[in-house]
Amino acid sequence: MDSDGQIDIRGRLRAQAARQLTIARLGAPDDWQGELREVLRAQRVLPSPWARGSDTRLFLESFAIFFVATMMFLL
Numbered sequence: 845m846d847s848d849g850q851i852d853i854r855g856r857l858r859a860q861a862a863r864q865l866t867i868a869r870l871g872a873p874d875d876w877q878g879e880l881r882e883v884l885r886a887q888r889v890l891p892s893p894w895a896r897g898s899d900t901r902l903f904l905e906s907f908a909i910f911f912v913a914t915m916m917f918l919l
Contacts (some may be wrong), residue, residue, distance in 0.1 A: 873879055893900035 878885055895901065
């Protein structure tokens with residue numbers, strides 16, 4: 845704190861950023877770019893239309909429920 849009773853927040857933020865950068869560098873694998881590419885490639889793979897949670901499966905399940913409810917109503 846300086847003589848006016850104010851905290852030097854800029855210095856504290858710079859020190860915290862430096863600590864976080866050091867921790868991130870220590871925790872990163874040696875080939876972090878290759879690992880990042882592999883993760884991105886795995887995320888870009890298109891899921892099967894029948895996979896749980898896909899839009900196609902949700903539509904077909906909703907349509908089946910609607911169809912069955914309509915048939916029950918008509919009978």
